[in-house]
Amino acid sequence: MLRRDDPEERPVGVKAILVTVHLFVSLGGILVGFLVVCVAMIKFGRPVIGAIGLGLLGLIPLWVIALFWFEWKHGLLYEHPSVREEPPQSLQNKF
Numbered sequence: 001m002l003r004r005d006d007p008e009e010r011p012v013g014v015k016a017i018l019v020t021v022h023l024f025v026s027l028g029g030i031l032v033g034f035l036v037v038c039v040a041m042i043k044f045g046r047p048v049i050g051a052i053g054l055g056l057l058g059l060i061p062l063w064v065i066a067l068f069w070f071e072w073k074h075g076l077l078y079e080h081p082s083v084r085e086e087p088p089q090s091l092q093n094k095f
Contacts, residue, residue, distance in 0.1 A: 044045060 002011060002019070011019050034057055042050030 027064065031057065034060075
């Protein structure tokens with residue numbers, strides 16, 4: 001979706017909404033898959049492992065929320081360093 005866009009620019013409009021929806025659908029799929037595996041562990045004889053997995057499952061959304069809060073609090077959602085900076089002249093001559 002963002003393959004042809006400049007990596008230095010944030011997506012805006014419909015692309016921003018699609019990227020956000022894609023992120024949360026992917027996260028939801030991972031959580032549901034992990035839930036199914038934990039229930040299968042409980043069902044097929046590993047109840048302790050399954051119960052620990054279900055307990056830890058609740059921490060994943062908290063981690064995502066904490067990550068977004070940290071990025072918002074420190075301004076990382078809007079400003080990011082350039083990944084395409086030119087290397088120093090001394091390194092350019094070596095290659």
